[in-house]
Structure formats: structure tokens, C-alpha cells
Amino acid sequence: MGIRVRKADPGEIEAVGEVTVAAYAAAEVIPEGSGYEERLRDAQARSDGAELLVAVNGEGTVLGTVTVVHPGTVFAEISQPGELEFRMLAVDPAQRGRGIGEVLLRAVLERGRDLGVSRVVMCSAKNMTAAHRLYERHGFTRLPSRDFSPVPGVWLQGFVRELS
Structure with a gap:
């Protein structure tokens, strides 16, 4: 496939923000007037406060991204x-x-194993059914106790994957 996952380079931060906004806009999960588009675009903040990973092709083009987050961090x-x-x-x-x-999902699971954590968790907008199918194929199950609404009009569902 020629796709590899690695930590984002400083020169890729703008592309990461644009890919993130484009993906969320295509999924129609950016509430108008919520300020969420600006948060999605701010890949520099994610790079500073978390582990920002990118999927790139052989030419180094950013094809996708994920933010890996440790408990208790920003x-x-x-x-x-x-x-x-x-x-x-x-x-x-x-x-x-x-x-x-x-x-990208496999890279997150591998990172969790490397860190020795017992579980990987995440939340996803209720209408992102294609993403939910991906998570379920990789052993994620619903975690309703972690569902929440970060902004009015958006309901996020919690998911968990046990690691052995």
C-alpha cells in the first residue's frame, strides 16, 4: 500500500489541520458557529499537547492523521x-x-501496547457509522458511560478496546 504512520513533522502541521477540517466537513460533524473548525485546524496545539501522528505516502503527502492522548492532559x-x-x-x-x-487505528493500538496500557478509548459523533464499523472490526465496543456532548447539537459516543 506504501502508507506509513509516523509522528508529524513541523512542516506538515498546516496540512494536518487542512486534512482534519476536510474530513470532518465531509462527515458533516462541524456545527455551524461552534468554533470546532478552528480547533480541528489547530494541529499545532495537538502537536504541542499530545502525540500527533500522520499517515503519509511515499512522497510524504499527508493522507490522514490521528491525535494520541494521555489521561489528564489538555x-x-x-x-x-x-x-x-x-x-x-x-x-x-x-x-x-x-x-x-x-x-492509523492500528498505529494507535500498537502505541497503547508499547505503553502497556490496559485499554484504548475514544469518542465519535453518533452519525459517523462508517467509522464505527471500522472501530468494531478492531474490537472496540460501546462505552455508554463515557458518552457526552462537548457543544450543543453534538452527541459523542464512547468506545473502548481492551488490550491484552
């Missing part, structure tokens, strides 16, 4: 001690269907 939403959280998994809409989301 980007943590639902993680607790002993867990790893991921957020803002995004694939360039023009690159969908190539397995990029799956490659």
Missing part, C-alpha cells in the same frame, strides 16, 4: 489512568477507501 476527554485515548482520526476525503483509517 486534549483528554474521556480517558482515565491506565488508558490511552485517541481523537480526531481523519482521512483526506479524496483518499478514502484505501485503508488509511485502519492503518
